[in-house]
Amino acid sequence: MTIYSQLRDLAFAAVIALAIASAAFVSARDKDVAERQLALANRSAAALAAGQAAIAAHGGLVGPALASPAHPFLKHRAIREPGGAWQPLHDKLIYDAATRFDRDHASGWLLADGTGRAIAVVPHGDELAIAVTDPAKPAPYPLLVMIGVLGLALALAAAGALAGHRALGTFAGVAALAVPPLLWSSWLAASAIALVAAGLALAQRRGLTDQLADGMRRHRTAVGFVAPAAIAMVVLVVAPFVIGLVLGFYDHHQGTWTFVGIDNFAEILSGGGRALDDPLNFWFILGVTVLWTVCNIALHVTIGVVLALVLSRSWLRGKGVFRMLLILPWAIPNYITALIWKGMFQGEYGAINSLLHALGVSGVSWFSSWATAFSANVITNTWLGFPFMMVVALGALETIPKELYEAASVDGANAWQRLRHITLPHLRPALGPAVALGSIWTFNMFNVIYLVSGGKPGDSTNILVTDAYRWAFERGDRYGMAAAYATIIFAILLLWTVFGTRIVRAKGADA
Amino acid sequence: MTRRPNLAARICVYAALIVLVAIVLYPVMLVCKKAFEPGPNFALSASPVPHAVTLGHFRTLFGARGSGGELMFLRHTLNSVVISLATTAVGVALSCTAAYALSRFSFPGRKTGLTTFLVVQMFPATLLLLPLYVILDKLGLLNSVTGLVLVYSTTAIPFCVWTLKGYFDTLPRELEEAARIDGASPWLIFRRIILPLARPGIAITALFSFMTAWNEFIMASTFMTDESRFTLPVLIQSSVGQYSADWGLFAAGAVVTSLPVMVAFYVLQKYLVGGLTAGAVKG
Numbered sequence: 143m144t145i146y147s148q149l150r151d152l153a154f155a156a157v158i159a160l161a162i163a164s165a166a167f168v169s170a171r172d173k174d175v176a177e178r179q180l181a182l183a184n185r186s187a188a189a190l191a192a193g194q195a196a197i198a199a200h201g202g203l204v205g206p207a208l209a210s211p212a213h214p215f216l217k218h219r220a221i222r223e224p225g226g227a228w229q230p231l232h233d234k235l236i237y238d239a240a241t242r243f244d245r246d247h248a249s250g251w252l253l254a255d256g257t258g259r260a261i262a263v264v265p266h267g268d269e270l271a272i273a274v275t276d277p278a279k280p281a282p283y284p285l286l287v288m289i290g291v292l293g294l295a296l297a298l299a300a301a302g303a304l305a306g307h308r309a310l311g312t313f314a315g316v317a318a319l320a321v322p323p324l325l326w327s328s329w330l331a332a333s334a335i336a337l338v339a340a341g342l343a344l345a346q347r348r349g350l351t352d353q354l355a356d357g358m359r360r361h362r363t364a365v366g367f368v369a370p371a372a373i374a375m376v377v378l379v380v381a382p383f384v385i386g387l388v389l390g391f392y393d394h395h396q397g398t399w400t401f402v403g404i405d406n407f408a409e410i411l412s413g414g415g416r417a418l419d420d421p422l423n424f425w426f427i428l429g430v431t432v433l434w435t436v437c438n439i440a441l442h443v444t445i446g447v448v449l450a451l452v453l454s455r456s457w458l459r460g461k462g463v464f465r466m467l468l469i470l471p472w473a474i475p476n477y478i479t480a481l482i483w484k485g486m487f488q489g490e491y492g493a494i495n496s497l498l499h500a501l502g503v504s505g506v507s508w509f510s511s512w513a514t515a516f517s518a519n520v521i522t523n524t525w526l527g528f529p530f531m532m533v534v535a536l537g538a539l540e541t542i543p544k545e546l547y548e549a550a551s552v553d554g555a556n557a558w559q560r561l562r563h564i565t566l567p568h569l570r571p572a573l574g575p576a577v578a579l580g581s582i583w584t585f586n587m588f589n590v591i592y593l594v595s596g597g598k599p600g601d602s603t604n605i606l607v608t609d610a611y612r613w614a615f616e617r618g619d620r621y622g623m624a625a626a627y628a629t630i631i632f633a634i635l636l637l638w639t640v641f642g643t644r645i646v647r648a649k650g651a652d653a
Numbered sequence: 654m655t656r657r658p659n660l661a662a663r664i665c666v667y668a669a670l671i672v673l674v675a676i677v678l679y680p681v682m683l684v685c686k687k688a689f690e691p692g693p694n695f696a697l698s699a700s701p702v703p704h705a706v707t708l709g710h711f712r713t714l715f716g717a718r719g720s721g722g723e724l725m726f727l728r729h730t731l732n733s734v735v736i737s738l739a740t741t742a743v744g745v746a747l748s749c750t751a752a753y754a755l756s757r758f759s760f761p762g763r764k765t766g767l768t769t770f771l772v773v774q775m776f777p778a779t780l781l782l783l784p785l786y787v788i789l790d791k792l793g794l795l796n797s798v799t800g801l802v803l804v805y806s807t808t809a810i811p812f813c814v815w816t817l818k819g820y821f822d823t824l825p826r827e828l829e830e831a832a833r834i835d836g837a838s839p840w841l842i843f844r845r846i847i848l849p850l851a852r853p854g855i856a857i858t859a860l861f862s863f864m865t866a867w868n869e870f871i872m873a874s875t876f877m878t879d880e881s882r883f884t885l886p887v888l889i890q891s892s893v894g895q896y897s898a899d900w901g902l903f904a905a906g907a908v909v910t911s912l913p914v915m916v917a918f919y920v921l922q923k924y925l926v927g928g929l930t931a932g933a934v935k936g
Contacts, residue, residue: 357761361758361760363754363840364754365760367751367753367754368750368755370748370750371747371770371814375770375773375810375811378803379773381788382784382785382807385787385788386781386784389783389784389787452666455666457663464670467677467678469922470678473919475911475914477868477870477886477890478910479680481889481903481907482680482907484893485893486683493679493683493699496699497699525680533922582777586777586779588777588871593870593890607777607780610779610783611779611782611871621783621787632780635776
């Protein structure tokens with residue numbers, strides 16, 4: 143029995159340790175390949191510069207960029223083997239390498255296409271010796287080493303259990319798995335595995351692992367039922383989320399990631415040296431986002447509640463038809479709504495300006511000033527969002543007992559007093575959660591901002607989510623920056639859900 | 654319950670309602686008009702009535718051919734259908750049992766699990782966009798149907814868990830208790846009693862899940878950059894892109910793409926409100 147639970151605990155930790163070790167292997171291997179290939183490329187380029195043939199690489203001596211006589215804006219280069227004749231250069235890799243060297247004197251780098259090819263440039267007079275290595279053959283995964291170490295771990299753990307020192311046995315066993323990373327000099331991975339080993343040994347000492355296993359056994363039906371969704375969530379949500387957190391500490395440039403600590407967060411939160419009214423300053427965007435959320439929620443709730451009150455009058459005819467027509471905006475996919483409104487706001491002759499002309503008002507160039515562009519976004523999102531609040535309010539109104547109104551009438555309460563003291567308090571419990579949910583949706587209403595104003599004019603109407611997206615995909619692939627942004631947005635949302643919605647709900651509860 | 658106000662007040666209320674309905678209908682009518690009106694510009698006149706009627710935009714939309722001569726609209730529709738169906742299948746299949754367990758069993762971690770599903774469902778998937786992009790890029794799954802289905806599953810699974818859990822909560826427990834007394838295992842009870850009972854709830858959840866995937870734009874446009882992999886939203890957005898805007902084509906596409914989901918929405922909307930707010934109230 144002890145042996146069984148010992149092996150169970152070991153297996154659990156071994157899976158984690160093996161994952162860490164494998165990641166360490168891959169990264170060590172990639173680093174090794176990069177170093178070797180770069181050295182090879184450099185030697186080859188040096189050989190070319192010295193007039194010898196390239197070693198395990200192709201390339202040649204490249205001439206300076208010359209303007210083409212027929213097309214003065216087009217440049218071309220020529221290439222030759224050492225001692226050979228000049229030929230037009232058609233290899234885009236080599237051409238780009240020469241251009242990059244001319245621009246920033248980069249002398250060697252690894253291609254970002256995953257083939258493990260390296261390129262090196264060595265100046266030679268006014269020519270450049272450029273060599274591109276062949277694709278690298280990565281070392282195979284050390285399967286035998288891993289199996290051997292696992293066997294050792296098993297033996298150690300079992301010995302520990304038999305000798306009556308379970309925790310010591312598992313610690314030694316799991317720590318044995320840290321040996322291969324040590325061999326690849328991945329100190330980080332080795333210490334992570336050691337930490338796992340220590341954590342497991344401690345948990346074992348306190349009997350936590352047995353408790354956990356016992357709990358799983360007792361609730362094994364529930365565990366089995368929840369497992370599919372739980373595993374999927376760990377793989378699809380938790381893992382990307384953690385990776386996103388980590389990426390926030392890196393800088394991404396042309397396919398290479400560099401660890402930069404908290405630089406991204408510091409740049410964002412300090413505004414990056416930009417003025418407070420600079421559209422790229424985080425605090426400016428946060429201000430726009432909050433204003434955007436508040437304006438929208440206020441409009442949605444006001445319009446929604448007023449409409450719900452009107453639609454719930456007993457004398458009103460055609461309620462069903464009105465309700466059906468008024469929820470139409472909710473039924474339309476929101477990217478289509480956003481694009482329709484973008485079209486309507488567009489240009490001198492858009493539908494909105496034509497209507498304004500018909501009313502005798504001169505047209506507005508909607509996306510050339512902040513206020514009008516922001517209003518265009520708010521108008522679109524209000525059109526889109528009020529039906530949700532209306533439907534929620536209508537549902538809540540139906541639940542108010544009619545006797546309350548009758549009693550109030552008997553007591554001589556007027557319409558305003560009935561609204562103030564009966565209707566609104568009964569609306570709050572339903573509207574609270576709806577406002578909490580709606581505020582999160584609006585805070586992140588990507589499609590409207592991205593498709594209607596697109597941040598115009600000059601990125602000033604972006605909200606946090608669209609700005610994060612632009613860092614990732616429209617401002618030179620600054621993935622690290624975008625990841626840091628997403629982390630900050632997540633923190634804001636979390637604070638809001640924990641505290642903000644509590645306020646909204648508390649108000650609903652004590653009313 | 655309340656007194657009937659006088660005639661003038663009633664006329665004002667009706668007039669205000671009709672104006673609001675007009676504001677709501679106007680953009681929709683403009684799009685319908687543009688779908689049938691010749692020419693690529695959106696609205697040279699504010700009138701919602703077309704000055705001439707043509708089916709040309711629909712013909713262009715359905716007839717566009719790719720480099721290999723294949724019908725592009727058919728292709729994009731197929732992409733959208735396959736991706737939405739697969740997402741729904743993954744979402745429902747993985748979440749049925751979990752939703753049942755969260756509704757009926759008590760076990761440690763139940764509350765944490767519920768909160769996690771709720772938070773993931775409420776928070777926008779765009780927060781995960783970047784890490785998902787980097788991961789799918791590493792795995793070579795950009796521009797692939799599998800990749801986008803995995804991305805959509807991140808929201809579909811928590812959504813299905815919460816909606817189905819809400820539905821299971823409304824089912825009576827007497828049948829299960831009777832079956833348990835007769836010695837049926839939890840799995841048997843789930844398969845033979847709960848699943849058949851929950852069919853309507855599962856169908857509705859599946860439809861919503863399908864509609865969400867069908868209407869998704871930004872993930873699809875980020876992950877599917879190859880034109881043959883576009884889904885319908887990406888196609889529609891690209892028809893009014895930065896450099897060439899053909900609003901006629903856009904309108905035709907918008908009408909064709911949104912009509913089915915709008916019909917579904919009208920049929921199902923009463924279930925949607927309940928599910929959404931129930932989740933928020935109980936969380």
